[in-house]
Amino acid sequence: MNAPPAAAAPVSAGDPAAGGPAARGSGPDGRWTPYACLAPFFVLFLAFGLFPLLYTGWAALHRVELTSPTRMEWVGLRNFSRLAVDEFFWNALRNTVTIGLLSTVPQLLAALGIAHLLHHRLRGSTFFRVVVLTPYATSVAAATLVFVLLFGRDHGMVNWLLGLAGIDPVDWQNGRWSSQVAVSTIVVWRWTGYNALIYLAALQSVPPELYESAELDGASRWRQFVHVTVPSLRPTILFTCVVATIGATQLFGEPLLFNGGAGATGGADHQFQTLGLYLYEQGWVNFHLGRAAAVAWTMFLLLALLALAAGLAVRLSRARSAAREGGR
């Protein structure tokens, strides 16, 4: 490319050493242009992104009631110690993990399968791609309200179909596992198509030569899948796992509305109350905003720990595969 040095530089992402004087420009306003372009985003980010995040930690150390949100009374770590002895907090944490697994694992596996199907040459491929994405266009509220009816105990479609197969009706709302399966189903329904499209995009960018050489080596289609497709998709799979995990920790609307009129308890026995719903209940049903902030901060720490663990795992697997490469 015959570009002046200024233009060539930014292609190497984020490398400050490359490029020389660059597009700082000669005009009088050139030096400030970048900051002027960034200002709208970063001002909003500081006000509505970073400040609230940090202030959550501060509010968690106070007693703040919803009835007078401007009065804050210092209580130290008491909000956290109250959490530690609240069985419903631990219950919500357990539910978040189990519902998270029940929704994330089938969702990503099904998405991989659908992506594989969509990767064929198809008549109406655009139609299928849009169709699998329609659940994503349905809001949490609309989707959950329909699924409440579909999962109804007495007249629901699901139990009727189970009955046709000779299975006794399931009390989807009141059982611990059944309710968690039902809530997870809503999540799976809404997000599988979205993830399938992400996997499809990744499948399309696998270099064909890899398959051709595998073919020449006599690899079966299954071995091609295991040894070419999965390794090529690994970064994408990791990305979707991260996104789905963040989504799972935030789960709120589905368990709130799956409960019908019964408030934010997540079922009579809190059987499907997630951390997100517990946070809402503490803050906006029981009026303890300080304790809700403590829940939020705890969730943040848990996510950070998860991220750390995931980062370590990635580094380990990378080191291991590098060692394997080196051994060859």
Add this chain to the structure above:
Amino acid sequence: MRVPPMPRTRPGRSRPHTGRPRPHTGRPRPYGGRPRRGGALTYAVLACVTAVSLFPLLWTAVAASSDTTRLARTPPPLWFDGHLAGNLSTAWADADLGAALCNTAFVAGTVAAGTVLFSTLAGFAFAKLRFRGRRALLLVVVGAMAVPPQLSAVPLYLLVARLGWADRLQAVILPALVSAFGVFFMRQYLLGALPGELVEAARVDGAGAGRIVWHVVFPAARPAMAVLAMLTFVMAWNDFLWPVIALTQSGNPTVQVALTGLGRGYVPDQAVIMAGALLGTLPLLLVFVVFGRQIVGGIMRGAVKG
């Protein structure tokens, strides 16, 4: 975190095939590369996927056209009945859905427009300008993508209460304008789509920053701006947690807040609830019918890069 540049495929299209004609041999095609033609089984499974994807939406309409006694029958109704108009007007009146739809359209439209504008500006700076602190600020953006907004609900609520914004639409608009994803998306697109020579040439011609942005950056960024606008519109339309906290049923509800009110016992009539759900979903479904292809392309292009 290293960020690979985005491939510049056009939205909604699959990768262009290599022009090489493939002789039809009896050998099975390689699994990848040029995609195989879908067989009957592929179509059969995809038909099932289509049914599962669409059935709940279709059944929302079926239930919205029924009455409560019909919904309390086994087997549940599988085809439409004649109560649709009545249920729609009840839902419209009881949940104030007219105002809710207007509010939601205004919120989603403003959020989409603002996000696209600010993201394009910031994305341009990150992609094509060099300045002190670029790396660090970009890291902040990437980090911000990973922080769930729920964690900020309490301070945001305190802020809104202090500013007297409870039940005002700006309480849900302003926080939603912070889209780290948007900035990253535009940066990735502009890295490839905006030749640096163009910016430099405009500068040599004496164009100021404003003119460069208006006459060079925006035209180059337009396809990605359109996609980001649609993605943001969908997300803002469906935003749930924060509107439910910041707005009330009786104040200035968005559709999601109104539906929550309906679902939580405001009206016990299931058919009316379904009618409300249908009304709240239809506008977005229309957007999907018209722009589905572009939205699919946007998701596929934007999300590959972790």
